[in-house]
Amino acid sequence: MSLFLEISFSAMANGLHNWLAGSISNATLVSVTEMAIAGVSLLLFLVPLCFFLGYMERKVAAFMQIRLGPNRVGPKGTLQIVADTVKLLFKEGLTPNASDKFLFNLAPIIVVVTSMLAMAPIAFAKNFQIWDINIGVLYVSAISSLAVIGILMAGWSSYNKYSLLGAMRSGAQIVSYELSVGLSLISIVILTGSLRMSDIVASQADGWWIIKGHIPVIISFVIFLIASTAEINRAPFDLAEAEQELTAGFHTEYSGMKFAMFLLAEYINLFIVSAIAATLFLGGWMPFHLGNWSFFNNVMDYIPGSLWFMGKTFLIIFIIMQFRWTFPRLRVDQLLTLEWKYLLPISMVNVIIVTMMAIFGWHL
Amino acid sequence: MSLLGEDIMTEEGEFVINIGPQHPSTHGVLHLKVWLDGEMIKKVQPHLGYIHRSIEKMSESLSYRNFIYATSRMDYLSAHINNQACALCVEKGLQVEVPPRAQIIRILMAELTRLSSHQLWWGCTGLDLGAVTPFFYAFREREAVLAIMEESCGARLTQNYCVPGGVMYDIHPNFQNRVKDVIKQIKSKFQEYDDILSGNVIFEQRTKGVGYLSPEDAVSFGCTGPTARGSGVSCDVRKWFPYDGYEKVQFKEILETGGDCYARYMVRMAEMKQSVYIIEQLIDHIPEGDFQAKTKAVIKLPKGEFYQRVETARGELGVYIVSDGAASPYRIKYRSPNFSNLSALGHMATGSKIGDLVAIMATIDLVIPDVDR
Amino acid sequence: MFLKEYFGTIFRSVRSLLKGMKLTGYYFTHPKEIHTEEYPDNRATLQMFDRFKGEVVMPHDDNNEHRCTGCQACEIACPNGTIKIITKQELQPDGKKKKAIDTFVYHLELCTMCNLCVVACPSDAIVMAQTFEHSVYDKKQLKKVLNKPGSKIMEGVE
Structure with a gap:
């Protein structure tokens, strides 16, 4: 089953490539066509994904809050998010008169585009990746820090004091938390010796890093979770929005589809962060293997890799959602205190320990 | 097109934001003008009056039986206690003895009101600090308390259950059983409240040392209730000026010395437990007898001035009636706790951050209709 | 350390x-x-408390008779001017004229459900009903006449 699916994924890609190469003689045109197909299929994947994440968030929140959640539109409320999207589509997209209109309209596009770009090196299954770039991890962390430009742009151009405060908070926040995210990613890169996503996954064939790497990797996993929650501006680190303080923060003035794009970007970012965590720490699409239990391992192999990947990703998404629906929000100075006094020193020491582990081969 | 520049500042080069009248964390139509220096608050100026309904003036044209209902709309979260204050003041003027049964019912209802009010406050505090979930846990228990109100008084919020001379009608036959069930349920949930909010490290960080109010300031701003008791000022009217038989009930006046948001929070949390304790004492000892003293159909207070204070969930509510001997009061003045507590907000918030302002507002437990009346 | x-x-x-x-x-x-209480779905089983104050109604018995004498105690007791009673002089069988209600007007939009009118009524003619779905599209529909057309006062109620 799993073999079949994985072969089919790569076979699909290869077959497509061969067919295109056969029918179109120009090599550049072939790769351009392939890019277009990849882009379209990414969009086709992302929209239902965001719908599902929106639905999931509502249901998770509702169940934690002893409510039922959406249950009117469609079976079990599954179409609620579609209804919301339709509503947002028909809403007037207001642009404040005093705003910088070009930047104001550009900001949501930048936010969405940057988050979509970060999808490229994510390995969904074996050989099923848009772009297996050799600096995959670096690429993701570089792209994801670009999103702050969109947020700053939105806050700045809105000509709204709340938005400005939110954007400034977001700037300080993302610049700081970028460090911890980077350092916790580096610990895995050190252990693997490669920045390429497929290499990182392949290195976990005999066990996931979170198991192989002992406590230091667990620490960097936790730090990654916390820091990346902050980086994607989700509660308890949603200071840029901070509903109770700044009404809606940087997107106070946005409405209609432009607002929806911020929402879209938030969910894509959530997915990317979880996917990266799943790939680096939990073995990506690699099934769960236990030492010499060959029967158990074979059973695990029968579950397709894409399911493994999605399962792990959604587990992490669930944890991040649970953060949001459990904790109060930090204050802006406490947010920075947490980063500079706790996460950063710990992850620095942790990187040293991981390096020693890698040098002396202490990991399993 | 204009880029952000000097024009977003005031002429004096100050950065002023208006929090409210429509804002998620002002709990009503309160308008705060906040002068900022980055995130730091330089000055806070509350603007009042958005929900002024002239309840005092309106009461002057109503009879002594009729004006009580309007006080439910002042501090609507302790509506019963407001009604009780008015009824007590009229009784003071009439010199009517309230039957013991009515007194006990009133105390029970008042404590249930306090419980429900504090539960709502607890949920809203979580909400203001960014934790949405506690709100729903709080409302689950509050709903049970309101069901008691609905069963016996006929309304959940604006009960109008107190009338001069006692209560409007007797408690529901099911009252005692339901109260016992609810108390049992609430007591089992206190641990959850601590788990999700009180003990949470983020919550402690957000509230400890934030919005300090010294005892001297608390007194000079006229703060009462949990706001003042969080600063260590003993001001519980139920202890100092017992009414309706509170002198026979055992309970502790909760005092904290911190003076910060956390202290105020802890006072209210402990007060919930005290309310439960009071209810437990009384629920099995409701004396038999009348629930209402005989009063004339048209109440006329003798000429003079009457003042009665009670402890609402937010502090001291004073009802001051000036009577000229007619069937309706000559002048009524309410000393509402929220108005005085709000006046300390600017003092507490100066020098802290925007996030702190929200925390301070949450722990003062403002009810804006009570400020404006 | x-x-x-x-x-x-x-x-x-x-x-x-x-x-x-x-x-x-x-x-x-x-x-x-x-x-969660799924409100509109649980209408069939939803049981309000018997003291719940939903609106003022005037109970009529099978013979279309009510207990209102038109004494206007409720009108006086109401703090909001919710109740307006229009009385008429009704000719009794014995030839005497007697005060009776013509229309008992109840403005639901003004009512605060304080229950003072029900307490004030000497003949228990009005009670609180447990209905609560009062929303209408037009404010005028909230003005209600409580005595049914052609109704009479019950025998023996003074």
Whole structure:
């Protein structure tokens, strides 16, 4: 089953490539066509994904809050998010008169585009990746820090004091938390010796890093979770929005589809962060293997890799959602205190320990 | 097109934001003008009056039986206690003895009101600090308390259950059983409240040392209730000026010395437990007898001035009636706790951050209709 | 010493956070604890409390008779001017004229459900009903006439 699916994924890609190469003689045109197909299929994947994440968030929140959640539109409320999207589509997209209109309209596009770009090196299954770039991890962390430009742009151009405060908070926040995210990613890169996503996954064939790497990797996993929650501006680190303080923060003035794009970007970012965590720490699409239990391992192999990947990703998404629906929000100075006094020193020491582990081969 | 520049500042080069009248964390139509220096608050100026309904003036044209209902709309979260204050003041003027049964019912209802009010406050505090979930846990228990109100008084919020001379009608036959069930349920949930909010490290960080109010300031701003008791000022009217038989009930006046948001929070949390304790004492000892003293159909207070204070969930509510001997009061003045507590907000918030302002507002437990009346 | 305090803080913080997550996790995994009342769906089984103050009504018996004498005590007791009673002089069988109600006008839009009118009524002619679905599209529909057309006062009610 799993073999079949994985072969089919790569076979699909290869077959497509061969067919295109056969029918179109120009090599550049072939790769351009392939890019277009990849882009379209990414969009086709992302929209239902965001719908599902929106639905999931509502249901998770509702169940934690002893409510039922959406249950009117469609079976079990599954179409609620579609209804919301339709509503947002028909809403007037207001642009404040005093705003910088070009930047104001550009900001949501930048936010969405940057988050979509970060999808490229994510390995969904074996050989099923848009772009297996050799600096995959670096690429993701570089792209994801670009999103702050969109947020700053939105806050700045809105000509709204709340938005400005939110954007400034977001700037300080993302610049700081970028460090911890980077350092916790580096610990895995050190252990693997490669920045390429497929290499990182392949290195976990005999066990996931979170198991192989002992406590230091667990620490960097936790730090990654916390820091990346902050980086994607989700509660308890949603200071840029901070509903109770700044009404809606940087997107106070946005409405209609432009607002929806911020929402879209938030969910894509959530997915990317979880996917990266799943790939680096939990073995990506690699099934769960236990030492010499060959029967158990074979059973695990029968579950397709894409399911493994999605399962792990959604587990992490669930944890991040649970953060949001459990904790109060930090204050802006406490947010920075947490980063500079706790996460950063710990992850620095942790990187040293991981390096020693890698040098002396202490990991399993 | 204009880029952000000097024009977003005031002429004096100050950065002023208006929090409210429509804002998620002002709990009503309160308008705060906040002068900022980055995130730091330089000055806070509350603007009042958005929900002024002239309840005092309106009461002057109503009879002594009729004006009580309007006080439910002042501090609507302790509506019963407001009604009780008015009824007590009229009784003071009439010199009517309230039957013991009515007194006990009133105390029970008042404590249930306090419980429900504090539960709502607890949920809203979580909400203001960014934790949405506690709100729903709080409302689950509050709903049970309101069901008691609905069963016996006929309304959940604006009960109008107190009338001069006692209560409007007797408690529901099911009252005692339901109260016992609810108390049992609430007591089992206190641990959850601590788990999700009180003990949470983020919550402690957000509230400890934030919005300090010294005892001297608390007194000079006229703060009462949990706001003042969080600063260590003993001001519980139920202890100092017992009414309706509170002198026979055992309970502790909760005092904290911190003076910060956390202290105020802890006072209210402990007060919930005290309310439960009071209810437990009384629920099995409701004396038999009348629930209402005989009063004339048209109440006329003798000429003079009457003042009665009670402890609402937010502090001291004073009802001051000036009577000229007619069937309706000559002048009524309410000393509402929220108005005085709000006046300390600017003092507490100066020098802290925007996030702190929200925390301070949450722990003062403002009810804006009570400020404006 | 510093390190001990530092790590102690971290340990305590993480423990307190995990406590909260344990609670939300508990409720997530126990859907039985859900308290949502699916209101319009449970209309058939929804039972209001018998004292619930929904609106003022005037009960009529099978012979289309009510207990209102038109004494206007409720009108006086009402703090909001919710009740307006228009009386008429009715010719009794014995030839005497007697005061009776023509229309008992009740403005639901003004009513605060304070129950003072019901308490004031000497002949228990009006009571509180447990209905609560009062929303209408036109304010005028909230003005109600409580005595049914052609109704009479009950025998023996003074």
